[in-house]
Amino acid sequence: MDISNYQDWAREEGFAASALISTDQIVFDSRFLRYCEDNLCGQYGANYSCPPDCGTPEQMRASILRYSYALVVQTRWNIPDWHDAPVVKRAKGSHNRAMLRLIERIQAQGAYGLMAGASCCMLCERCARRDNAPCLIPQTRFSCLSAYCIYVAKLAETCGMEYMCADGSTAFFGLYAFNPPLQQ
Numbered sequence: 001m002d003i004s005n006y007q008d009w010a011r012e013e014g015f016a017a018s019a020l021i022s023t024d025q026i027v028f029d030s031r032f033l034r035y036c037e038d039n040l041c042g043q044y045g046a047n048y049s050c051p052p053d054c055g056t057p058e059q060m061r062a063s064i065l066r067y068s069y070a071l072v073v074q075t076r077w078n079i080p081d082w083h084d085a086p087v088v089k090r091a092k093g094s095h096n097r098a099m100l101r102l103i104e105r106i107q108a109q110g111a112y113g114l115m116a117g118a119s120c121c122m123l124c125e126r127c128a129r130r131d132n133a134p135c136l137i138p139q140t141r142f143s144c145l146s147a148y149c150i151y152v153a154k155l156a157e158t159c160g161m162e163y164m165c166a167d168g169s170t171a172f173f174g175l176y177a178f179n180p181p182l183q184q
């Protein structure tokens with residue numbers, strides 16, 4: 001299977017842009033953890049996919065770098081008011097659902113890996129972390145790019161994508177780190 005097909009599939013899922021890069025091109029910066037610690041999204045310590053439960057910056061970085069490639073995807077949205085939390089949440093949810101559909105196709109070809117989404121895991125209506133219960137789906141939960149301490153502006157630059165969109169739209173990013181399927 002030619003992994004360049006993954007970009008075609010990304011377009012089919014509605015992504016505005018995609019790029020295949022080597023994971024060693026990803027820039028990590030542990031200072032991004034402070035955005036999680038500021039808890040603006042309300043998920044710090046309340047979602048297994050978020051700090052402090054998801055791992056240290058070093059652990060998160062290592063989990064990405066155990067894979068060779070990353071498929072980076074971008075969606076664009078017209079969101080006039082960033083303070084409109086329901087609109088932002090719906091857009092991020094739509095972005096992540098498209099990523100999950102894309103990843104399902106990729107995994108069907110034997111390329112397994114991990115997802116870094118546009119926000120924390122939203123697979124369960126209420127994260128079991130809030131009830132101090134074990135995660136119900138640890139094998140599929142995903143963390144956001146900030147939890148991985150990925151420098152998204154540099155990631156966009158590496159991929160030839162706009163970070164701050166000139167047309168006034170808002171861009172959300174995600175990636176799927178993977179190893180290519182073995183040839184049969």
